[in-house]
Amino acid sequence: MSPRPVTTRRPTTTRRLGRVVGRERRMLVGLLVFGLLNVALTAAGPWLLGRATDLVLGGALGRRFQAGTTADGAIERLRAEGHGTLADVLGTVPFTPGHGVDFGAVGRMLLAATLVYVAAGLCGVLQAWLANVVSQRVLERLRDEVEDKIHRVPLEYFDRQRRGDVLSRVTNDLDNLGQALQLVLGQFVVPGLSIVGMLAVMFWVSWLLALIALVTAPLSVLVVALVVRRAQPAYARQWRHTGELNGHIEEMFAGHALLKVFGQEQAASETFAEGNEQLSRATVRAQSLSGATQPAMMFLSNLNYVLIAVVGGMQVAAGALTVGGVQAFVQYSRQYSQPFSYLAGMSGMAQSGLASAERVFELLDAPEQAPDAAEPPRGAGSGGAGPRGASDMLGRVTFENVSFRYRPDRPLIEDLQLVAEPGHTVAIVGSTGAGKTTLVNLLMRFYEIDAGRITIDGVDIATMTRGELRSRIGMVLQDPWLFQGTIADNIAYGRPGATRADIVAAATAAHADRFVRTLPDGYDTLVDDDGGAGVSAGERQLLTIARAFLTETPMLVLDEATSSVDTRTELLIQRASARLREGRTAFVIAHRLSTIRDADTIVVMADGAIAEQGTHDELLGRDGAYARLYAAQFARAPAAEVT
Template sequence: MSRNRAARNHPAQGLGAATGGPRRPDRSADSRGTVRRVWQAISRQRGLLVGTAVFGVASVVLTASGPWLLGRATNLVVEGTLGRQPDAARSPAGVTDGAAAAGSGIDFDAVGRVLLYATAVYVAAGLCAVVQAWTANLAVQRVTRQLREDVAIKISRVPVSYFDRQRRGEILSRVTNDIDNLGQSLQQVFGQFVIPLFSIAGMLAAMFWISWLLALIALVTAPLSLVAVTALGKRAQPFFLEQWKQTGRLNSHIEEMYTGHALVKVFGRDQQAMDVFMESNDELTGATYRAQAVSSAIQPAMMFMSNLNYVLIAVVGGVRVAAGALTIGDIQAFIQYSRQYSQPLAFLASMASTVQSGAASAERVFEILDAPEESPDPIEANQPASTVTGRVAFENVSFRYTPDKPLIENLSLTAEPGHTIAIVGPTGAGKTTLVNLLMRFYDVGEGHITLDGVDIATMARARLRSRVGMVLQDTWLFSGTIAENIAYGARGATRDEIVAAATAAHADRFIRTLPDGYDTVIDDEDSGLSAGEKQLLTIARAFLARPAILILDEATSSVDTRTEVLIQEAMARLREGRTAFVIAHRLSTIRDADTIVVMEDGAIVEQGTHDRLVDADGAYTRLYAAQFADAAARIGSD
């Protein structure tokens, strides 16, 4: 098994990965740095942000004018009423006549004009708020789109070793769930945050204009509110980070159970899979509950401060009106301003959980963006001749996955053009690692690997890999037609060339039995094809690419014996003039190889032809004898 496959299938990452006791929430590594990076990303949309600010300010200014106009209307009514009451008291008509006389003192035309102005102001404020929300949402969507592009580009640049250390479901959760959550958080913040923020400033200015004393009273609760929000926010942030980490773990487990559903059923591990799911689900529920419980305490605290503020303003304001320092319209307008001042504070506090959740997701996304990348290609990359002969040489190559565990030490091997090099040995001997080094999925620690005399470390990776065709034991098909899957490695391939490649791989027969033939739509998970048929398609893909070097990693392990013989014959034709590296456990499939390399513990212990190695009575002979003795034992038992 290859080293990377072994890493992905390690027991610690399988069914038991989510087991264990309750986890303490991890502290945020750099919350301020995360917020700063998010702001840097959204600040690139300067034009939209300016529009958001302009229309937000306009909406706030217009909204702030509303209570003042309503206060003027109230004063007109009060002044008109109080100004006619003495005459009404002397009127012989009594209360009815007095009420009529009082009503005659109100200038309803003036009141109507003020109310009309107030209506127009509120309509204009609403329109400005709509435009502000539209510009903010557009800016956020552009930032989210760019973030997805950055992550996609980053994933193409990180080395294979990064994916060996990460569970696939965890990466998918960060790329999908976390980016989506961050986008929703930004949309709420910038779509609904700007106007409340400006409203606080606008309402404060209006309150100071009416009464500086009442404004100072209203400001008493602001520091207390800030302390409450800050304290509760710091306590909730680690729980939000834990929530999204648990989401990634749960998604990873579900993805594993879905892809391995058949094996779970076969081995009767349904209950264990469900137990792991329930435990992961409970941990996610607990983390989410703790995060929401802490953050939800912010809004009640803000409401308490708002009510306290209202009581103080009502008492002091009443005293000021009684003393003649303020009018009833001023108090009415001030109370409206204080409510409009308190509501944005409470709203912003209620958004604390949204901000913290988005910051936690942003931190997880930035961890991907900060992952170390492959070493860059040389600026002036060397290239072999336009016609690659395929001579590959390993010169004193050493490599280790971890610094303290050597795997390949001082290995030398030469593959001449047109030769087939078969690599055999026990699991973990370093067979797949050898071809991974050739593909530069990993870089050698010491020594050199050359292609036609050119050190591959000085070549551009894309140019190197374009000369190599690879067929792995694990098949991979994407969602598309069979023809598109076969032509994946050969852009612009014609239908005749696709059919020829499928015929050479002995896939044409079963393809034509499908409902739409070569136009049948398939994917890797639910294609209706057997494992052997999928492998034939990947082999046809290699046929069509016609690379200078072929790498076959147990490429025929999923096909029957008859098909394997046919494929070996086709491969023999394909290998003419090309170098091929064949990793095989079934030694019967590589008897005709030009050179058979036997590896043990990362070193070449034998190499030669099949007949010479059998006569040498060494490691290869022991492998060969053990394999066929086992086969004979199985036949005898039958």
């Protein structure tokens, strides 16, 4: 019999979040200590006020008797006169016949109560501060984990996820989680302790009234449980729709110009309105469920207050409890029932925070790219020599029986064989979807191959760390990317220690220096991914090419690097890239065949396979796929007949 497979259960969001918060043990201990002090001091306040009330009542009644009479004698006299109820009440309070209110004692009680409440407030402030510190530390740690995770997920993760939804998880969901943590940590400890502490004090004051107060507790717990069970899915839908709406907004802002060109404003507005309505419905349901708990808890609290007032009055009349004791008990009952209202009110925010935490944990649980090799790459045939550096790398790239597919049921590249000799330029051409960019992505290990291997100087790139591999390859993508910073910072992105002279030299080689100097601040002009400062798409591409010039790498990848420039600039870049490729193994992906005629090897790809390869003249002489592509680009349309 085969062994039973071992399955691992993923911890619930609550437990997982609890483990993250639990790392701040010292802060949590301080939070608990100040919470206990707050509850204890808050419990002492009503008792002191009740004692002050009894002193005032005893003084007011004591003046009705002659001085020199004992308290017991005064009580017996009242009973003899038929005032048994008043005698029972008087028997529960301290008084001295013939003496009025001892304002000194009352003042001391009130002063003590004031100090107690001030101390309780100070403990509350410290508790709130600790809750804020804990929540921010948890958020800081989660942000670090998310940032680290973003760099570990494979490129295909971002191909499947909408960028707006990922941004919503990193920003909105983390912010919402932080607010929920701060509220729960700041107010959950005190209400939880208050329920236990006040209940103990109430049993000490009057066990009968305490039992009456307990009647409403199961109903309160039931209300909170029902809210939690129903609100969690609603909050999950709310934040899912928030992410979807953010994704739509981000896409519409990024493509605003095309939106205008194709007249899709109405369609975009309708999509936004639909997503906005879904978000509104989900939010209303979630907030309504959590909001309905407050009236229910207030009803139960008022019911509890009425029962205690009635029974407490009867106990005072029976002499079993003082008026001050009933007063204190009423305050205790309020403090006992109030935490249930707090917990019910916080349940909505807590469920919203848990829904956001679940979305954040989904991101943290996303499949990661295969880990890097433990050992650095070693030279082929080196017999265990040390790792090869960029300076002694020749740059001979070999694809050996490489197979790859994005989806298991759809093969893309099967048994591909390709060799790029050191210092040679390999141009990759073909129709859209033929696998040109995929080939480069496999070389850069943006995706992992399914079969075969790719070697550089005989070393399997799978044995290299990704950082080590990519540090040896300069790359210019089809879509130019600039970060928010100066032009000089963007050019020096791949070489942070570059001097201004190095930056200017790279820009000059890429024919970017001329337009940079026409900008208001020259190389200190601020730009971003959208250009800024009037920098066009072609000029942004020149800056990325200058960035590649500055990186001294033995290999180079140009993925449609001239697609966004005009014909004159293209010619200038061709000359510059020819100098850039000197002594480097270069892979050039191009649709414009005029840019790769001088390549050492031209590879024509079709359906994930190499249809043919050779030099420009050789491929034209074969009159095959390359010749047809070339003819399609440069053949002139016949002149139209004039009738």
